[in-house]
Amino acid sequence: MRLAANRRLLSDQGGFTLIEVITATVIAVIAVMGLAFTFSAGRGMVNRYATARAGLAAAEQRMERLSILGLKNPTDVELSPGLHGPFPRPLNGNASALEEWTVTPVDDPVDNPGDSNPDDYKLVTVDVHWLSGSVQDHVQLSRIILQH
Amino acid sequence: MVLAGVVTLGLVTFYLNSQIMWTDASTQVLAQRDATALFELMRHDAQEAAKAEVVPVSGDSLNHLVIFYDRKNIETHRFFFEPADSFVHYGDSTSTDQGPVVPTKVERFHLSADPALGMVSIDTLRMRSTSGQRVTLSTAIGLYNQ
Numbered sequence: 001m002r003l004a005a006n007r008r009l010l011s012d013q014g015g016f017t018l019i020e021v022i023t024a025t026v027i028a029v030i031a032v033m034g035l036a037f038t039f040s041a042g043r044g045m046v047n048r049y050a051t052a053r054a055g056l057a058a059a060e061q062r063m064e065r066l067s068i069l070g071l072k073n074p075t076d077v078e079l080s081p082g083l084h085g086p087f088p089r090p091l092n093g094n095a096s097a098l099e100e101w102t103v104t105p106v107d108d109p110v111d112n113p114g115d116s117n118p119d120d121y122k123l124v125t126v127d128v129h130w131l132s133g134s135v136q137d138h139v140q141l142s143r144i145i146l147q148h
Numbered sequence: 149m150v151l152a153g154v155v156t157l158g159l160v161t162f163y164l165n166s167q168i169m170w171t172d173a174s175t176q177v178l179a180q181r182d183a184t185a186l187f188e189l190m191r192h193d194a195q196e197a198a199k200a201e202v203v204p205v206s207g208d209s210l211n212h213l214v215i216f217y218d219r220k221n222i223e224t225h226r227f228f229f230e231p232a233d234s235f236v237h238y239g240d241s242t243s244t245d246q247g248p249v250v251p252t253k254v255e256r257f258h259l260s261a262d263p264a265l266g267m268v269s270i271d272t273l274r275m276r277s278t279s280g281q282r283v284t285l286s287t288a289i290g291l292y293n294q
Contacts, residue, residue, distance in 0.1 A: 021151075028155045035162045042169060053180075053285065061269065061288040068267050068290040092284075 048132045054092040055128040055139040058099060062126045063141050066101065070122065070145035079122060079145070081105050089128060097130035106144065121146060175277035182250035183275050183285045186227075186236060189249060190214075190270070193225040194289040200268045202261040205229050212259040214268060219293065229257040255282065266291040 016024075069076045078084065085100030105119035122145045129138035194200065197216035205211045205228060213228035226239035227249070235248035236257055256274040261267070267290050274284045 025151060028151070032155065032158045032162070035159075039162060039165060039169070046169075046173065057286045061286065064288040064290050065265065065267060068265050068292075071290075071292070072266065072294075 044133075048135075048137065051092045051094050051097075051130060051132060052137060052139060054094075055097065055130060055137070056141075058089050058091060058097070059126045059128045059139050059141045062099060062101060062128075063124065063143055066124050066126070067143065067145055074122075074145075079103055079124075081119075081122075091128070091130055094130050094132075097128060099126070099128045101126040172277075172279050172281050175279040176281045176283055179252050179275040179277040179281070179283040180285070182252040183273055183283060186249050186273070187270070187285070187287050187289075189238070190227055190268075191287075191289050193227075194268055195292045197224055197291045198293045199263070199266075200261050200291055202259045202268065205231065207231070211254075211257045214259050214261070216291075229254060252277070256284075266294050 066078060069079055073079075081103050083100060083102050086098035087100065088095075089097045089099035091097040102125045104123040104125070106121040106123050107115065107118040108120035111120065123142065124145050125140060125142045127138055127140045129136060131137075193216055196218070198219040199217040199221065201215045201217070202212050203215075205213055208229070208231060211229035211231070213226060215226045216224050218224050222241070223243060224241050226243065228237055228239070229235075230237045230245075230248075233248065234253045234255070236250070236254050238246045238249045240246055253276045254274065255276050256272045258270075258272040260269045260271055262269070267288055269288045270286055272284060272286055274282055276282055
């Protein structure tokens with residue numbers, strides 16, 4: 001009687017098979033790794049945009065300086081046509097950043113023809129670029145500067 | 149059982165970290181918005197100015213006071229770091245303190261002026277968000293009424 005009860009108990013086992021456990025483990029590990037990756041990627045983006053913010057500030061500073069120079073001394077060498085730089089411009093601890101700007105004379109079509117001075121305006125484009133890991137990031141600003 | 153516990157712990161940790169992260173990010177955005185608002189007000193006032201004077205706040209060489217003047221050398225506006233409450237305050241033409249410009253604590257308000265060029269550089273504006281995150285910005289402002 002007792003033996004029969006034990007046999008019934010042994011034949012009535014429930015639970016998971018090894019394959020089920022391994023499959024569940026693999027799925028759980030993949031899910032957690034995916035979540036961890038998104039978290040670290042988000043953190044990386046926050047740091048990347050902090051550097052971009054510093055890059056924008058650097059470009060704005062340069063542009064403001066050139067705008068003031070355009071008012072006070074339009075013949076200054078910093079406003080001569082062509083490419084200026086690149087110059088090192090450390091950003092937010094990132095030493096790879098470089099700053100450069102291009103000055104392009106612009107002829108206003110309104111005062112043509114017979115325009116003795118075709119350089120009516122200066123189109124200034126400031127570019128700050130840096131390496132974010134292996135990615136090349138950059139900020140570019142353009143402004144028309146009047147020649148007074 | 150142990151495996152389920154480890155996975156649950158991992159998920160809970162991830163959830164908490166993500167909550168901290170979005171809270172930090174949101175408060176940083178608020179601090180940055182306040183910094184931008186301060187810059188915009190300073191830019192608005194500076195562009196009407198002919199001259200600017202930058203001096204250290206009394207007893208603090210790292211934080212500054214900037215005073216804008218018109219062409220008649222009359223003070224028009226001033227912005228200064230107030231150590232008592234760690235805010236940047238605004239003053240009108242009567243030099244009266246009009247109170248904080250924005251309600252975010254400032255750790256550093258470091259300025260410099262280039263009188264020859266007519267430009268004020270905000271070298272460092274470092275704000276601290278309500279969750280303790282720091283937002284550092286800088287810019288330059290031209291004095292266009294010279």
